Amino acid sequence: MTSRILILGAKGYVGARLLRRLADTDGLEAVGAGRSRPAGAPASFLTLDATDAEALRSALSTGFDAVVNCVGGPPAVIAGGARALAQALGSPGCAAHLIHFSSMAVYGSVRGEVDESCPLNGDVSAYARAKVQAEQALRGTRAATILRPGCIYGPGSPQWTERIGAWLRAGRIGDLGPLGDGCSNLVYIDDVCQAVQAALRAPAAGCRAYNLAMPDSPSWNLYFERYARHLGHVPLRRIGARRLRLETRLLAPALKIAELAGRRLGVRGLPAPLPPSLLRLWGQDIRLDSRRASQAWGLRWTPLEEGLRQCAAAASPPPGPFDGP
Secondary structure (H helix, E strand, C coil): CCCEEEEECCCCHHHHHHHHHHHCCCCCEEEEEECCCCCCCCCCCEECCCCCHHHHHHHHCCCCCEEEECCCCCHHHHHHHHHHHHHHHCCCCCCCEEEEECCHHHHCCCCEEECCCCCCCCCCCHHHHHHHHHHHHHCCCCEEEEEEECEEECCCCHHHHHHHHHHHHCCCCCECHHHHCCECCEEEHHHHHHHHHHHHHCCCCEEEEEEECCCCCCEHHHHHHHHHHHCCCCCCCECCHHHHHHHHHHHHHHHHHHHHHHHHHCCCCCCCCCCHHHHHHHHCCEEECCHHHHHHHCCCCCCHHHHHHHHHHCCCCCCCCCCCC
């Protein structure tokens, strides 16, 4: 097992969860890094700009065996951070194993079953294009493991658990009919952390990608139905196409403007906009093939009902703005 690990983007959902999990692993020293120091962070937490190649080179020169890139945020940060990281990892004497978080978004609008040989295509959003650019920047790294998770859910997940729960309670989503028949490609947060730990244990050479999604991922309609039941039998209404168009085309822009204004004024608790990109995703017939990760690392996927039980037990108010899958 790798002994000293740097986690970039350790303030985000995945990075913070991974940092806590690795901190409990014997023989490891996991160090978090982010643009600013979160409350209660240990003294070892590094404050750095992930788009600054020199700052990354300086941090890695202190003797890290591996770096896990969980950096999120705007597309420019995702792509720029990957380019800076590639420069830092190319420095003389730096032999750190890279674990890079990409996304299923790199497959774009493709449909059907998708394995890691599928060409990258960022045709659906600026977020998807940035994820493709990030992978391209890191392609020449000496030892890199690229993780392409589907939709990461779990307790505290801002996008695929807390926001979905808030929309279900408010009756803004429910049974979407054909518009919700796409595969959810869900993956539980602890299964993602398990994959990182397995990748750190495995010898790495060259660059290899792995899809991450539970093999029996439900449709979005089924996910909404099951999660509503776990939240205390929240009524699940049929939401028609006309109402969804009103939500995404008329209401979403107004709510986004209110959200941005509220952020400047310190106002919290405003209804979250439902972006058109989500409606496209919920109807997309794409299913990630995760057999490579399952076979290479012996992963055990958390059953949906167990994952939703944990989510409902930790349910909280809706989070901040949507950042993409």
